[in-house]
Structure formats: C-alpha cells, structure tokens
Amino acid sequence: MTRTLISGGLVVTAAEELEAEVLVEDGKVAALALRGSEPARTWAGSGAETIDATGHYVIPGGVDGHTHMEMPFGGTYSADTFETGTRAAAWGGTTTIVDFAIQRPGESVRSGVEAWMAKADDNCAIDYAFHAILSDVNDSSLKEMDVLVDEGITSFKLFMAYPGVFYSDDGQILRAMQRGAANGALTMMHAENGIAIDVLVEQALAEGKTDPRYHGEVRKALLESEATHRAIQLARVAGAPLYVVHVSATEAVEELARARGKGLNVFGETCPQYLFLSTDNLAEPDFEGAKYVCSTPLRPKEHQAQLWKALRTNDLSVVSTDHCPFCFVGQKDMGAGDFSKIPNGMPGVEHRMDLLHQAVVEGHISRRRWIELACATPARMFGMYPKKGTVAPGTDADLVIYDPDAEQTISARTHHMNVDYSAYEGKRVTGRARTVLSRGRVVVDRGSYLGSAGDGRYVPRSTCQYLV
Numbered sequence: 001m002t003r004t005l006i007s008g009g010l011v012v013t014a015a016e017e018l019e020a021e022v023l024v025e026d027g028k029v030a031a032l033a034l035r036g037s038e039p040a041r042t043w044a045g046s047g048a049e050t051i052d053a054t055g056h057y058v059i060p061g062g063v064d065g066h067t068h069m070e071m072p073f074g075g076t077y078s079a080d081t082f083e084t085g086t087r088a089a090a091w092g093g094t095t096t097i098v099d100f101a102i103q104r105p106g107e108s109v110r111s112g113v114e115a116w117m118a119k120a121d122d123n124c125a126i127d128y129a130f131h132a133i134l135s136d137v138n139d140s141s142l143k144e145m146d147v148l149v150d151e152g153i154t155s156f157k158l159f160m161a162y163p164g165v166f167y168s169d170d171g172q173i174l175r176a177m178q179r180g181a182a183n184g185a186l187t188m189m190h191a192e193n194g195i196a197i198d199v200l201v202e203q204a205l206a207e208g209k210t211d212p213r214y215h216g217e218v219r220k221a222l223l224e225s226e227a228t229h230r231a232i233q234l235a236r237v238a239g240a241p242l243y244v245v246h247v248s249a250t251e252a253v254e255e256l257a258r259a260r261g262k263g264l265n266v267f268g269e270t271c272p273q274y275l276f277l278s279t280d281n282l283a284e285p286d287f288e289g290a291k292y293v294c295s296t297p298l299r300p301k302e303h304q305a306q307l308w309k310a311l312r313t314n315d316l317s318v319v320s321t322d323h324c325p326f327c328f329v330g331q332k333d334m335g336a337g338d339f340s341k342i343p344n345g346m347p348g349v350e351h352r353m354d355l356l357h358q359a360v361v362e363g364h365i366s367r368r369r370w371i372e373l374a375c376a377t378p379a380r381m382f383g384m385y386p387k388k389g390t391v392a393p394g395t396d397a398d399l400v401i402y403d404p405d406a407e408q409t410i411s412a413r414t415h416h417m418n419v420d421y422s423a424y425e426g427k428r429v430t431g432r433a434r435t436v437l438s439r440g441r442v443v444v445d446r447g448s449y450l451g452s453a454g455d456g457r458y459v460p461r462s463t464c465q466y467l468v
C-alpha cells in the first residue's frame, strides 16, 4: 500500500474550508482529519511520506469539461495532442478533461468515439472522458446514443453553427433531445445561428472586410441569444435537459436566466476568454487579432460584468476552457486576407485554474465558488462526482497543493501547451499550482514535471447528477 500525508494546508472544496490533513492511500483519499486532532497526530507519527502544504490550499484537481485535443477543423488540426494537452493541463492543476469525440457525417457515432479513444489511449498524463459530437442525427445514430449512455458517454454536443460541417437543423436537434429525454443524456449546444452568420460572412467579405475583427462583428450577440432561446424552447418541447456551451453574450445569459427562473433544467458554461478578453483583442493590428478568433466570439468588454454576475447567481454554473489551440504561424495565418478561414479556437487548458483564482483575488467570486465552477460542478454535470471534483474519503486523490501567493506572468515562453502564442501574454496573476497529484501520483512538483503519458485513465461517466 502507498500512503501519503498532505499536511499543513487549508483544504478548500465547493462545500467547505478546513484546516485539515489529508491521508492518501493507493490513489484515493482515505481520510481527512482536522489539524491537531487525534487521528492527525497518529498519522504524523506513522512514517507516511509527507507533503508539506503549509501556507497552501489543498484543492481538488480541476475538471475541464470542454477541450478539443487534435481536433480536425478548417483543414487543420488543433495543435495539442492528448499527450501535450493533458501535460499542460496537469501543469495548471487540471487533472481531468472531457474532450469531444466527433461523429463524421455518414459515419456512426461509435466510429468517432473509437477514433478519439485511440488518440487518447496511452497518451494522457491525467484522466480523461468523452462527450460525443453528433454531426449526423438519424435513426441509427439516435439508437447508438442509448448504448453509449450505458457505456459512459452521457452527453452529446450539437451545433446550430457551422452549416455543412457539424450543423444540425432544428428537426435533428429536437430528435436528439427527445432521445436524451428518454435515455438520460445531456444535450450540449453550440448556440449560434450559423445559417444567418454565413450570410453576414459572405456580405462582409464582399465589402472587403477581411480582418479578424470582422469575425466578431458577423457572429452577432443577437444570433447567439436567438439560438440559445431556440435551443431552450426545443429542449422544453422535448422535455430534455440542456447545457449551453461557451456562453459569451449578455443577451444569451438573459435567455438562460429566464429559463432557469422557470425551473427548467437549463445550464450554462462560460470560458476564461470571455471573462478576461474582448473584441479589443480581435481588433489588434497586424493580423494579431487572429489569435483571439474563437466561436462563440469574444464580445465587447461591457458583456463581462453580466458573465461575472451570472457566475455568482449560478445562471452560469461551469467554467471550462474550450481549449482548441492553433498556432499563429502556419495555422491562424490560413485566414490572412479572409477572416472566415482562420481556424476557430484558442489555447487555455493550462491557465483556467489560475485565471479563476485571479478572479477570487479580484473579488469576482469566492474561493469556494472557484472550486465549484472549476471542479465540483463540472464533475457533477458530467457524472463523475464525487470520484472527481472534491476532496473527501473515497474520492480519487486528484489533488492540487495551490500556492495562493505565487506571482506569475503568463507567457508562451513558459507555458506547456503546444502552441506558439499565449492569449494572455504578459498577464500577471497571483496563484499557482505547486504540486499536482493524479490518483495519488505526483505529476507536477515545484516546476518539475514528473508524470508520464499513459498514466491517465479513461473515466466512464454516469448521467448528469443535477437531474431528478
């Protein structure tokens, strides 16, 4: 049996903060004991290997419910492999990712799942799970959903955007939602009106508007809120739960708030880029704006206050990254002279925990809410709690010894993601993961990487734990 004692830290979960010692046995949290208590004194004298967490937080490893490693998009692939992307995640204190396996039109959902399993298998530094993207809703893919739910793929993403690629029409969306209502699956929605956006793209290009900033102008907030509204109504008709991914616009948040006010099972996610970046970045000169092209797009700064508010009121309940990195040189530049050819996506998997801790420092959210948004709620939302997302007896020992006072400057020169720029270049934040454990193994410690590709395990998931 391997035994490790994490001693001297402040344990922070979504539920509580405790001055407590954490005993880890064989990859799981065996017990917690208040500092100075009888069991804590016994453990201290037991000869267990001890990790000193004095002056640090002991938090659950981050759960990033939305990443795209090696994702085919716009004629290229997102630049992080499962190996490089999960290693970067570990550096930043994230110990579980949920990536998206893509069904290709004309193919089965399962073939997509198998393809993504093969990419991840033996390559991940941390644990991983999958959602499936439905790109071809038909009788047979609907049937496949039932089997996949039983096997642990319990959420399915649909796109109202990207006609001709991932797009589903309202009838297909309704049918998938009806199936979800019956088999317990959670429908995840990319809510943007892609048909209307494509018209605006064509018009903009015809007027010679080719710079990255027009990506933000054509992907209008109203077309996000319209799609969000439509997705909610379709979910109501189907009697299905709905999770709206990467919410960026005030108007879309209002749709979620209205639905939640009616007591509907409608949930919203946002990402750090919408909280910390804006259309000002998209307008950076010399094509630099391409670094910030993602969909939904960055919004004018004025939207941020509403996102922060919704994170406090739970109208937005998860912060994930939508990590989908493309290099500036050789990938983003495919869209020089035509913004619509810039691969959509931004790197972020490494810095979510730190950026949200910075939000604690700046007073946007509380410390426990940080853990709730980044660990506990995504684990519950995607059926992995309490194995993931908290620190309690019996849970996986995915633990981060977090230094709340460490100062760092985010930069592509020091990050570990396989991409040639940082969206937060030069940003100063306070707080950093010092030691990261994945199922009891130390994978990062004081600036050294000690993990290895293949140590991460696949996590089959139960259905969304917010549904009655």
Ligand code: DUC
Residues within 6 Å of the ligand: 068, 073, 190, 293, 294, 295, 296, 322, 324, 344, 345, 346
């Ligand atoms: N949005 C992105 O920015 N990238 C990948 C897919 C998506 O929906």
Ligand code: ZN
Residues within 6 Å of the ligand: 190, 245, 246, 295, 296
């Ligand atoms: Zn999306």
Ligand code: ZN
Residues within 6 Å of the ligand: 229, 255
């Ligand atoms: Zn509405």
Ligand code: ZN
Residues within 6 Å of the ligand: 066, 068, 322, 324
């Ligand atoms: Zn995405």
